[in-house]
Amino acid sequence: MSDDVQHQPAAPADNEGAPSRPSGGSVVGKKNRKPLLIGLAVAVVVIAAAVLLYDIFIGSRSVSTDNAYVGGESAEVTPLTAGQVVEVLVTDTQPVRRGQILFRLDDKDQRISLAQAQAQVEYATRRYGQSLANNNALGAAADASAAQISSAQAKQASAQATLERAQEDYRRRAALAEGGAVSGEELTSARQALASARAAAQEAAAAVVQARANTNSARRQEEAAVALTRGTSNQTAPEILLAKAQLANAKLAMERTVVRAPIDGVIARRSIQVGQKVEAGTVAMMIVPVGQLYVDANFKEDQLGKVRSGQTAIVTSDFYGDDVKYHGRVVGFSGGTGAAFSLIPAQNATGNWIKVVQRLPVRIELDPRELKQHPLRIGLSMEAEIDLTSKD
Template structure:
């Protein structure tokens, strides 16, 4: 029994020497060759990848996180009123200056008529002020003439007073000798008193005339000061009325709303009969011929990107058959996370580093845009040539 088992074991060993080990699929003699071949393939792939990165990959950076954008024009009325007519719809192309909608203009026409009347009234009042200045100047001259008259009257009254004084003095000296009667002396005294009163009255009249002349001249100067150095075009009250007239006229013109730029109408939010307020949004115009691309590159790929470098782009809208060419014009002032409504607060709590993306603006070729129009928000793939001239 023992010999048989031993012999059986020897036979088994002999059989194993010429056959693969139990559980092995590949013969041991071929395994080394296969492993060496696999290692060679990995080495070749590594060399090829390294060569690609050195000669090709390092010359450009690319991203598929890119979107078409544009400087859209918000159409907002600059006057309030009821919408009476809307002439465009969403998706409709429009030219710059094309009529978009109208606002009821009855209130604006009334305001314009009132402003026009006030302007005409201001012009007439200015003319009246000029005529009043002339009247005040004539009155001041007349008061000056009255001063001369009052001065002459004062001279005459002084002469009469001197004569009356002399007559009374002479008669009063002769009254004691009986050469002059009491009645004659009394008459001389009355004449003296009358001459004295007339003199005082003439002197008061002169003072009054002088005061009136000064007052009239001051009134003239005050009136002239309001119009001095002005004419019917530059008078302040006329310029104010003119400004109000221009504002009313502008409000009337603003009841007709036109396209500020050429593009495609989007987000129209007004209807006929709707009351619209000054500054409320009515629609948006997208300038499809002046679009650009915001390409969101990872921060670790932007070290060699500079403004002026050329870029090649493709759109999911047209596929890879249509290529757009452009150039880098600038970088955003911050990452998307920095400008989000709720910025990340990495200073507190658990923190995991996340590679950030920075928007890079790429200007597109205008001729290519006209040949293959794009729309805001479309996805793009962008590749920047790092070796291009800056």
């Protein structure tokens, strides 16, 4: 029994036959992580260097922003005379050309005013002709008055001769009456003839004075009438010019009942309907000049140090994507930032002031040919990049 126990093999130990672990495992793990850290550091340095080089050699050559929008000088269509809308020939989104009829107003009142103005021109022309005829008539009357002076003077001379003859006859008869050769009756008759001749002479003298006064009055009337027409014709007379001006005004009011497009573009915000009564100056619609649009790019203030008018720019639209590029040119800068022109400007004079980088609108003019190929609309979002190396 003891021999069997003695020759029985011993049980293997718990760790016998298991793979052995090399000593110092933690040191080996640290050695494997070290190259990774070094590679990561090198990558960071390389990326930083690449960014720095890009900023120096490429990024500093241009500035860009995606805070840009399409703008345009829209035209407001307003009737210049009041009236009822009788016809509207366009609608929103419709392209129009300059001079194209947009709508018409009722022109009955204007037609009546035009007819009155035409009649007034004819009346003024006839009145001017009448004034010329009156001038001739007044001249003839003045000449007739002048002729009456001569007649009155001849009568005065005759009356003066009669007076002298009557005076001589009276003196002779008075001398004879002292010797009794002439009767008292003859002397009385001679005295009466002398008084009558003297009265006739005075009357003839007064007639000469009256004729001269009539002539002077006729000449003054002629001069006053001629003064209104002197140096004029039926084309330059003031009353005719006034009537023609009123006629031109009536024609203009008539033309204004037909409202035409002031520019080329697309109709927007039409607000009138047939039958509506509109007043002069009422905005009936707007026209957007899609062929003359621009971009207002809002750059940060720290981007504008090297931006100058005349520099070229590349502009892309979210509407068409990066495949369509517009070539523009910087034409100017806004007079202030957007915050300065806001309804309630920011007030920074407080104790809790925080500096905020401001943006300044920069106007970029677009190429009309490119706009014609790829039309834009006001308000569309754009991305703008200005080439700082281009010449002003």
